[in-house]
Amino acid sequence: MSDSPRVLVVDDQVGDIEWLLDRILYRGYEIVVATNERAARKRLDAVKKGEESYALAIVDVMVAIMDLADLVTLDEEFFVESRDTGIRLCRYVREELGISPNELPIVSLTVRDDPEVKAAMEELGIPLVSREPGGGPADLLDEYLERHLPRIARSSA
Amino acid sequence: MLVHALATEMARRESLSLPKGLERLAQIAGRLAGVEGAMVVAYDDDGYPLTAGSYRLLLGGGRSLLEAIDLLRQDLTGSVPSWKSVNGLLSGKATGQPVMARPVSIDSTVQGLLVVRIDEGRCEGRAALEALEALSVLFAAAIRCALRSEVWGRRDALQVLAKRELDSIEPDLHRVVTQLAELFQATATTLLLEEQGELRLAASTDPTLGREERVVYERGEGLTGHVFATGQSLRLNDSTNHAEVRRQTGLDRKGPRHPERDRQGATTVQFLGVPIRWGEQVHGVLRMSRTRGEARFTSEDEHTLQFFADLLGIALAHAWDLLLAECIRESVSVPMAVSRRETPIGKQPVPRIILANPGAEKLLGRSRTQLCGLDAREMYAPSAYEEFKPGLLAAFRVALSKGRGEHGPVLTRIQRPDGTQCWLEMSFRILANRRVQPPVFYTIGVARDMTEREQQAAQHRGLMEMLDEMGLAYFRSDMQGVTLESGAAESRVTGYPRNEMIGLNRTLLYPSHRDRKILIDRAICRGGRLVSARQQLRRKDGTRFWAEGDLRVLIDAEGNPRGVEGLYRDVTDRLQLQGFVNARTDKVLMDDELFAKLKENAEFHLDYMSSLGHQLLTPLSSLTGNLRNLERGHLDERRIRERLPYIIGQARVCTRLVRNLSYMDKVLRGEPFHRETVSMARLAIETKLDFLHLLKENRLELHIDDASLNRNLPIHGHREMLRQVIVNLVDNAIKYSLPESTITIRGKYRRREGRVFEITSRGLPIPEQIREEIFKRGFRSNKAKMKVPHGTGLGLWLVRKIVEAHGATINCREIFENEQRYNLFRIIFPHPNADASSRRSR
Numbered sequence: 001m002s003d004s005p006r007v008l009v010v011d012d013q014v015g016d017i018e019w020l021l022d023r024i025l026y027r028g029y030e031i032v033v034a035t036n037e038r039a040a041r042k043r044l045d046a047v048k049k050g051e052e053s054y055a056l057a058i059v060d061v062m063v064a065i066m067d068l069a070d071l072v073t074l075d076e077e078f079f080v081e082s083r084d085t086g087i088r089l090c091r092y093v094r095e096e097l098g099i100s101p102n103e104l105p106i107v108s109l110t111v112r113d114d115p116e117v118k119a120a121m122e123e124l125g126i127p128l129v130s131r132e133p134g135g136g137p138a139d140l141l142d143e144y145l146e147r148h149l150p151r152i153a154r155s156s157a
Numbered sequence: 158m159l160v161h162a163l164a165t166e167m168a169r170r171e172s173l174s175l176p177k178g179l180e181r182l183a184q185i186a187g188r189l190a191g192v193e194g195a196m197v198v199a200y201d202d203d204g205y206p207l208t209a210g211s212y213r214l215l216l217g218g219g220r221s222l223l224e225a226i227d228l229l230r231q232d233l234t235g236s237v238p239s240w241k242s243v244n245g246l247l248s249g250k251a252t253g254q255p256v257m258a259r260p261v262s263i264d265s266t267v268q269g270l271l272v273v274r275i276d277e278g279r280c281e282g283r284a285a286l287e288a289l290e291a292l293s294v295l296f297a298a299a300i301r302c303a304l305r306s307e308v309w310g311r312r313d314a315l316q317v318l319a320k321r322e323l324d325s326i327e328p329d330l331h332r333v334v335t336q337l338a339e340l341f342q343a344t345a346t347t348l349l350l351e352e353q354g355e356l357r358l359a360a361s362t363d364p365t366l367g368r369e370e371r372v373v374y375e376r377g378e379g380l381t382g383h384v385f386a387t388g389q390s391l392r393l394n395d396s397t398n399h400a401e402v403r404r405q406t407g408l409d410r411k412g413p414r415h416p417e418r419d420r421q422g423a424t425t426v427q428f429l430g431v432p433i434r435w436g437e438q439v440h441g442v443l444r445m446s447r448t449r450g451e452a453r454f455t456s457e458d459e460h461t462l463q464f465f466a467d468l469l470g471i472a473l474a475h476a477w478d479l480l481l482a483e484c485i486r487e488s489v490s491v492p493m494a495v496s497r498r499e500t501p502i503g504k505q506p507v508p509r510i511i512l513a514n515p516g517a518e519k520l521l522g523r524s525r526t527q528l529c530g531l532d533a534r535e536m537y538a539p540s541a542y543e544e545f546k547p548g549l550l551a552a553f554r555v556a557l558s559k560g561r562g563e564h565g566p567v568l569t570r571i572q573r574p575d576g577t578q579c580w581l582e583m584s585f586r587i588l589a590n591r592r593v594q595p596p597v598f599y600t601i602g603v604a605r606d607m608t609e610r611e612q613q614a615a616q617h618r619g620l621m622e623m624l625d626e627m628g629l630a631y632f633r634s635d636m637q638g639v640t641l642e643s644g645a646a647e648s649r650v651t652g653y654p655r656n657e658m659i660g661l662n663r664t665l666l667y668p669s670h671r672d673r674k675i676l677i678d679r680a681i682c683r684g685g686r687l688v689s690a691r692q693q694l695r696r697k698d699g700t701r702f703w704a705e706g707d708l709r710v711l712i713d714a715e716g717n718p719r720g721v722e723g724l725y726r727d728v729t730d731r732l733q734l735q736g737f738v739n740a741r742t743d744k745v746l747m748d749d750e751l752f753a754k755l756k757e758n759a760e761f762h763l764d765y766m767s768s769l770g771h772q773l774l775t776p777l778s779s780l781t782g783n784l785r786n787l788e789r790g791h792l793d794e795r796r797i798r799e800r801l802p803y804i805i806g807q808a809r810v811c812t813r814l815v816r817n818l819s820y821m822d823k824v825l826r827g828e829p830f831h832r833e834t835v836s837m838a839r840l841a842i843e844t845k846l847d848f849l850h851l852l853k854e855n856r857l858e859l860h861i862d863d864a865s866l867n868r869n870l871p872i873h874g875h876r877e878m879l880r881q882v883i884v885n886l887v888d889n890a891i892k893y894s895l896p897e898s899t900i901t902i903r904g905k906y907r908r909r910e911g912r913v914f915e916i917t918s919r920g921l922p923i924p925e926q927i928r929e930e931i932f933k934r935g936f937r938s939n940k941a942k943m944k945v946p947h948g949t950g951l952g953l954w955l956v957r958k959i960v961e962a963h964g965a966t967i968n969c970r971e972i973f974e975n976e977q978r979y980n981l982f983r984i985i986f987p988h989p990n991a992d993a994s995s996r997r998s999r
Binding site for chain 2: 012013014015016017018019020022023026062063064065066067068069071072074076078079080081082083085111131132133
């Protein structure tokens with residue numbers, strides 16, 4: 001399993017995107033899920049250190065800040081805006097960690113058509129794709145999957 | 158002895174009439190030895206015989222006593238006062254005995270005569286004459302005493318008369334003249350009073366006077382008119398004596414105009430007239446007369462009668478003032494004019510204005526001088542006077558018999574000289590001056606300017622029209638509820654045509670009689686102040702509507718309720734709208750409140766729809782994605798089997814969300830909904846099945862204590878709404894629970910509170926200060942935002958709405974079990990009867 005190329009999915013409601021996970025699995029990739037920003041950063045730090053590598057990172061624009069277990073330990077007043085966690089993460093990858101698109105391609109997911117988010121992602125050169133599956137047989141997300149995740153024949157398949 | 162008798166006589170305390178007093182003196186003289194008979198004659202201040210008293214002695218000779226005495230007087234005038242034989246003047250058969258007479262004087266004033274008959278043949282006769290001679294001064298003094306006594310006695314009698322008769326507002330003038338005639342021994346006594354600048358007959362003892370023609374004297378006309386014009390008394394011994402009349406009055410008198418007569422019908426000749434004065438004014442003349450041969454009116458008579466006339470003047474002026482003052486006092490309003498009904502001889506009576514106050518001047522648009530003398534009928538608008546004339550004439554008839562009459566108030570119009578007209582309310586008081594013949598009528602017209610009231614009426618009409626335009630129903634009713642006034646809007650609202658509305662008993666508008674009574678009682682308690690009310694009313698067709706408005710009880714001058722008036726509008730649609738936008742329906746909101754509510758409602762609907770869209774989008778996206786994967790053959794058979802229940806679950810979620818949309822709308826609008834017995838245990842289990850995947854993903858346990866739920870929580874409610882409650886609470890518990898913790902659902906029964914549904918979870922602590930906040934729409938704690946960025950803040954708000962629609966409550970608290978902290982959401986469904994009884998007691 002560890003030999004298979006992996007995809008990093010940063011989303012706190014993966015139950016809602018099972019269909020996407022299925023498509024990734026179908027292409028022969030393993031999936032690593034980070035359900036919050038803090039967990040995602042750890043994964044990305046590991047990429048920077050060369051400890052981990054991913055064929056693709058799929059990042060939801062709005063993702064939880066941290067686990068509930070961590071959250072309950074914090075002060076009442078502690079607050080971090082969670083509306084643009086995805087943007088923060090992408091900036092972290094590209095600007096702080098300096099991980100290039102070649103090293104780690106990223107596709108961002110959103111439910112809303114928010115021009116600010118779109119502009120921010122464009123600036124970072126990261127495509128913003130709807131979480132909804134497209135209307136036709138192939139959608140935009142499929143294009144990115146096709147581009148970054150060439151199908152690998154799996155022994156188990 | 159003689160001296161003693163005279164002194165005793167002078168000191169007598171009881172008053173005798175003058176003739177009686179003189180008779181006693183004659184007795185005293187006559188009882189002297191040698192005197193056969195005696196007579197004592199008293200002279201007046203002018204030296205004329207006034208009256209006499211005699212003892213066994215008669216004078217006459219075909220003449221009246223006073224004429225005979227006057228002959229004696231003339232015979233004795235100029236001679237030295239001494240006894241003189243006056244036999245030639247005696248009446249009756251000659252007795253042969255000499256009659257001697259002599260004047261008696263005191264202070265060189267001749268006070269009277271002493272006449273005696275003596276027996277000449279006896280020596281005592283001569284001696285008697287000498288004795289009487291010596292005592293002549295005492296006789297003169299005794300006569301003066303008798304005269305004074307007479308004067309004072311009459312003055313006393315006059316004062317008594319004045320006090321008795323003149324003290325009343327309307328003295329009986331006929332009785333006054335009758336008594337005066339007795340006191341003055343006058344043949345006739347007549348009272349004439351001023352009316353309209355002339356003297357008119359008021360009362361007379363002579364019944365023939367005024368029988369044939371009206372007794373009226375112009376100023377200066379005749380003797381009476383002379384007294385009236387000069388204000389001076391006049392005393393004439395012989396009014397037929399032109400020389401005497403001319404000397405005293407300067408009048409060239411042809412003859413008496415309205416003569417008085419004695420019982421035999423002879424015209425009286427002696428005249429005494431005194432003016433009736435009050436201040437500078439002469440209000441009338443009091444006159445009396447005697448026939449020829451009777452005692453002359455003395456200056457004393459003149460003074461005494463004037464004394465009484467002055468009292469009469471005061472009394473009459475005072476009485477008239479009182480009458481007028483009383484009428485003015487009774488008047489309620491300022492404008493007032495007095496008119497007098499004047500009847501020129503041979504013409505129709507004319508009511509002429511004689512007095513007008515400034516209020517009347519202003520109202521009638523004429524100055525006082527213009528008003529005085531004006532025919533009162535001329536101030537009315539054409540035909541206006543004729544309208545109330547019959548009523549006024551009836552009041553005149555009452556005044557004629559009772560002294561006063563009243564008419565009005567009547568609504569009439571006056572016309573000013575400039576042609577403008579004005580509405581007035583006129584009240585008439587009629588005073589009849591019945592002291593003069595014929596009586597004179599005074600009409601006091603009291604006006605109230607009704608122009609203002611007319612203007613108010615016009616304003617009232619305008620206001621009513623405006624209220625109708627505004628859809629505000631106005632009504633006024635009596636205390637029993639009979640409608641007296643009603644606006645057009647009320648007919649529109651209630652469905653009763655206007656003609657049915659007036660007179661309609663308003664209890665018919667209420668669903669029950671009690672409803673109106675309660676409302677009116679409230680208004681009575683407020684004592685004339687407005688009472689706001691929202692009340693269901695009944696239209697003519699029996700349908701109900703909600704009316705909101707204000708009413709008040711109308712209070713009369715005595716402070717008693719005399720009616721009810723109010724304004725209301727039909728707010729049924731408005732209340733429905735308020736209910737629709739989820740606002741309160743127990744009162745009509747102000748427009749700005751309603752708009753705020755509408756805005757809030759619209760925003761909420763947007764939020765709600767957006768949230769619902771999001772809730773739908775997620776399962777639908779998932780569904781589409783999964784189906785497309787199937788279509789593409791991306792899933793092997795094992796995976797298909799794994800996926801299918803999940804895909805079906807997603808489809809069911811979508812269906813439920815869409816169906817809930819209509820239920821939720823009802824709940825949010827507070828409309829009634831279908832209820833059935835719902836097992837909360839079953840709903841919880843079904844919910845658990847839907848959430849199995851998520852529970853697994855979040856490594857959570859959901860423990861359902863179905864025994865306790867079954868035992869305690871069959872709820873009479875809406876199945877799908879209650880499912881939504883459990884779904885939202887479980888969804889929340891999953892999102893905010895620590896991994897590997899347990900969520901527990903259980904039921905309880907509490908004797909005092911009712912059935913309890915509880916869900917506990919080990920999740921994000923909810924600080925006490927936000928435990929109520931979390932049920933507010935859109936509220937999200939910071940921690941919740943950090944954990945679930947996609948949340949909407951609608952879940953718990955909706956839960957509370959549904960719970961409340963079921964008559965239940967929900968709250969949140971923190972509990973500790975086995976040293977672990979839990980969040981507890983508790984729904985309490987109160988006992989149905991406990992709820993009813995607590996509502997009753999409220």
